[in-house]
Amino acid sequence: MTNRRTMPRIRVVQTKPTQVKINVTILNELGLHARPAMAFVDLAHQFESDIRVSKGAHQVDGKSIMHMITLAATQGTELVIEADGPDALEATARLQSLVDNRFEE
Amino acid sequence: MKLSDFVSKDAIIAELDATSRDDAINELVDALVATNVVAKSLRDQLIKQILAREKKGSTGFGKGVAVPHVKHEKIKQMSACIGVSQKGVDFNALDKEPVYSVVLLLSPQDKPDEHLQAMETIFSALQKDTFRKFLRQSTTRDAVWDLIEEMDAQQIQG
Numbered sequence: 001m002t003n004r005r006t007m008p009r010i011r012v013v014q015t016k017p018t019q020v021k022i023n024v025t026i027l028n029e030l031g032l033h034a035r036p037a038m039a040f041v042d043l044a045h046q047f048e049s050d051i052r053v054s055k056g057a058h059q060v061d062g063k064s065i066m067h068m069i070t071l072a073a074t075q076g077t078e079l080v081i082e083a084d085g086p087d088a089l090e091a092t093a094r095l096q097s098l099v100d101n102r103f104e105e
Numbered sequence: 106m107k108l109s110d111f112v113s114k115d116a117i118i119a120e121l122d123a124t125s126r127d128d129a130i131n132e133l134v135d136a137l138v139a140t141n142v143v144a145k146s147l148r149d150q151l152i153k154q155i156l157a158r159e160k161k162g163s164t165g166f167g168k169g170v171a172v173p174h175v176k177h178e179k180i181k182q183m184s185a186c187i188g189v190s191q192k193g194v195d196f197n198a199l200d201k202e203p204v205y206s207v208v209l210l211l212s213p214q215d216k217p218d219e220h221l222q223a224m225e226t227i228f229s230a231l232q233k234d235t236f237r238k239f240l241r242q243s244t245t246r247d248a249v250w251d252l253i254e255e256m257d258a259q260q261i262q263g
Contacts, residue, residue: 030217034174034224038162065166065199066232072225074218 020088022081024095028102032073034065036103041065043098049085051095062095106222107257108230111183111210115140117246121190121207126165129194130155130173133186133209142184143211151175151211165198169241170231174210176220183223185210187253189243205241206231230256235263 026032032040044051044062051062055077060067062081073079079099083091116136123129134152137143143151154175158164165171171194186209193203208227212220230236236256243249255261 031221033217033221034164034172035162066168066228069228070225070232072221074221
């Protein structure tokens with residue numbers, strides 16, 4: 001007698017993309033200069049989700065280093081990170097910890 | 106912040122001789138030394154630091170542009186030099202493509218916010234397809250400077 005028949009046979013398939021939006025503050029003294037911007041972009045590229053980053057009304061592609069640098073995010077700047085895709089939750093969590101850890105500077 | 110606030114007109118090189126990253130950086134720093142923007146005594150140290158920075162991660166961010174930069178305590182005022190290459194420079198760019206426009210930025214050590222503003226100004230320009238195209242087509246210092254002034258006056262689209 002197996003209990004397999006009694007177990008629900010539901011396979012969870014996430015078909016709907018998820019959208020996650022978080023706020024972060026740039027903490028490191030030098031701000032989001034080229035090296036941390038590159039670290040951000042490198043990490044963003046590990047995810048399938050689209051990543052958008054905004055400072056006020058200025059929104060850029062979080063996977064483009066040239067775009068990220070135009071944020072000119074100095075120490076204390078608040079940014080909004082939006083991820084849209086199947087791994088949006090993990091992407092935002094990892095990006096948040098990168099920013100919170102001052103890009104390991 | 107505008108490009109003309111920190112780009113040194115007299116140091117613009119419309120036709121870079123260099124075809125390698127290291128030679129291009131030497132050529133640009135030499136142009137800043139020759140125009141008295143940078144003290145000669147700083148030359149070797151700056152080049153060494155800029156190259157060390159490049160080895161940690163290329164500033165050839167793709168689309169045929171590179172923005173090598175350095176912060177130094179002896180630099181009191183931010184300055185930049187632009188080099189245009191017709192032949193293309195092997196800059197170890199992220200997209201492995203040759204670089205046709207190099208913007209070398211020297212910043213004071215203690216003004217990180219100013220440095221970020223200058224980088225923003227540079228990349229807002231370099232992101233524009235038309236700016237990159239016109240820059241690459243410029244074969245004289247005056248042509249490069251005209252383009253910079255047009256960019257500053259927001260006359261460059263897309």
